[in-house]
Amino acid sequence: MAQAEVADRAEKEHRSSPIDTHVGSRVRLRRTLLGMSQEKLGEALGLTFQQVQKYERGVNRIGASRLFDLSRVLDVPIGFFFDDMPGATGSSATTSMLRARMGGGFAEQQEGFEDDALHKRETLELVRAYYRINEPAVRKRVFDLIKSLAPVD
Known part of the structure; x- marks a missing residue:
């Protein structure tokens, strides 16, 4: 493999996926709504607060077992992390399928509801x-x- 191809592949591997960024933002949202610090969440998961920060920014991908642990600690169904996923990162059919399979979400999506209100x-x-x-x-x-x-x- 040419050196340029290796560099391109390495760069792509270090970029956050829009889905990882979205899931991380949902972790941050729920943690904040509960009034929980990154340090407290990290303690509950056996992580440092820096690792929690990386998950919340989408820098580190959240694996299935960690997502399960997060849903338990944050007291939400796994589908919550995929709720309100923008169309650019997943089709509405895919998002609906995920919600149906994973037990819905924290709140019903409302027409005209702006995500900024949550922050x-x-x-x-x-x-x-x-x-x-x-x-x-x-x-x-x-x-x-x-x-x-x-x-x-």
Whole structure:
């Protein structure tokens, strides 16, 4: 193999896949929503916080067993990590198939919902407060109230 081909192959191997980047961003989202630090997540997985950082940025690919561990520690189905995957990284048919096989996701995808809203401080504070409600019946009533206040599309 020519030296240029070897260099090209090495460069491609070091680039983050859009899917790895997406899965990593979903790990970061869920960890943040839970108010968990990278250090705490790393401890739960037997990793350093630097390794968690690399997973979250998509620099390191997350293997199947690690994805399983992440779903357990972050208390989400494995399909959560693939929810809202942009069309450029996976067809909607592929994403739907993944969701169906892996038990859906953390939240239903909403038409017109902007992903940026998930990264706002207000959203994070609201979700954290919601999950601090210990009584499931009360939490359900709060959820129903919020849904009733939103405009109907």
